[in-house]
Amino acid sequence: MSKKRRPTLQDVASLVGVTKMTVSRYLKNPSQVSPATRDRLAAAVEQLGYIPNRAPDILSNAKSRAIGVLVPSLTNQVFAEVIRGIESVTEPAGYQLMFAHYGYSAHSEEQHIASLLSYNVDGLLLSETLHSERTLRMIETAGISVVEMMDCSSECIRQAVGLDNARAAYSMVETMIQRGYRQIAYLGARMDQRTQLRMQGYTRALEAHGLKPVTLLTEQASSFSLGASLLKQVLSEHPQTDGLFCTNDDLAIGALFECQRQGIQIPGELAIAGFHGHDIGQSMVPRLASVITPREQIGQVAARELLARLNDEPLAQTRFDLGYQISTGESI
Numbered sequence: 001m002s003k004k005r006r007p008t009l010q011d012v013a014s015l016v017g018v019t020k021m022t023v024s025r026y027l028k029n030p031s032q033v034s035p036a037t038r039d040r041l042a043a044a045v046e047q048l049g050y051i052p053n054r055a056p057d058i059l060s061n062a063k064s065r066a067i068g069v070l071v072p073s074l075t076n077q078v079f080a081e082v083i084r085g086i087e088s089v090t091e092p093a094g095y096q097l098m099f100a101h102y103g104y105s106a107h108s109e110e111q112h113i114a115s116l117l118s119y120n121v122d123g124l125l126l127s128e129t130l131h132s133e134r135t136l137r138m139i140e141t142a143g144i145s146v147v148e149m150m151d152c153s154s155e156c157i158r159q160a161v162g163l164d165n166a167r168a169a170y171s172m173v174e175t176m177i178q179r180g181y182r183q184i185a186y187l188g189a190r191m192d193q194r195t196q197l198r199m200q201g202y203t204r205a206l207e208a209h210g211l212k213p214v215t216l217l218t219e220q221a222s223s224f225s226l227g228a229s230l231l232k233q234v235l236s237e238h239p240q241t242d243g244l245f246c247t248n249d250d251l252a253i254g255a256l257f258e259c260q261r262q263g264i265q266i267p268g269e270l271a272i273a274g275f276h277g278h279d280i281g282q283s284m285v286p287r288l289a290s291v292i293t294p295r296e297q298i299g300q301v302a303a304r305e306l307l308a309r310l311n312d313e314p315l316a317q318t319r320f321d322l323g324y325q326i327s328t329g330e331s332i
Contacts, residue, residue, distance in 0.1 A: 126304065275290060
């Protein structure tokens with residue numbers, strides 16, 4: 001199949017009866033042309049199926065009007081909401097997003113960042129604060145703005161937007177202890193930095209009350225079925241367990257479903273709490289106790305800060321702690 005000739009800027013200009021410069025101004029900022037001309041140009045672009053060629057601008061201005069976004073998963077509800085927040089800011093500003101997911105792998109993140117930088121993206125939004133040495137060197141060499149998301153307590157490259165994961169975990173476990181639970185186990189998956197921070201908060205809360213931590217950890221990806229499997233394992237190895245704190249809602253919901261299958265009363269026999277406050281957990285019966293996190297707001301603030309740096313606005317703040325809420329639901 002031969003490649004079709006793409007409509008050019010001149011094709012659009014000829015159809016409307018204006019200069020190429022007018023078309024260019026319209027494409028860059030529609031408000032720069034009169035409403036009547038704007039409507040005619042919009043119709044011509046639609047009729048011809050015109051696709052703007054960004055290459056000349058990229059080569060002449062070293063600007064792509066594109067932002068690279070790295071997330072560990074494109075299907076995880078947490079990051080879907082973060083992306084929605086980012087898009088609500090970048091789209092009105094005329095920036096395109098280039099997505100890559102790295103599956104919680106520092107090596108994969110490194111490869112994807114190298115690829116994004118080869119397209120001359122203007123900035124990066126990253127979902128981790130731990131990176132390989134090569135990743136840090138590439139970012140430094142590129143000299144572009146970077147904002148890291150989801151964690152605000154760890155060392156960052158320049159700016160971080162998120163919450164204190166360890167403190168949030170501590171707050172939830174402290175709430176469970178105050179409600180009388182003493183044999184609380186922690187279920188963790190993937191073992192990324194945030195999972196480890198939450199485990200630190202869990203451990204500190206138990207030790208503050210003279211209680212012994214019990215952790216079940218796996219490198220597997222979180223899922224409902226994994227939560228069910230870990231629930232069976234913890235009850236087999238630690239039958240005295242009276243509470244579970246899970247690194248995310250997927251594990252917590254899976255554990256809760258398995259309890260229902262086994263006839264274990266929630267919270268009468270076992271308390272369960274998760275992290276992030278997914279809609280499914282807040283809609284089920286019993287309603288899941290969870291740390292409610294501001295995912296969409298994190299995306300919005302991170303995007304606004306990145307655009308501010310791209311517009312050469314002065315840096316006033318390096319860390320944005322957007323906080324969290326403890327929802328006790330009906331499961332603790």
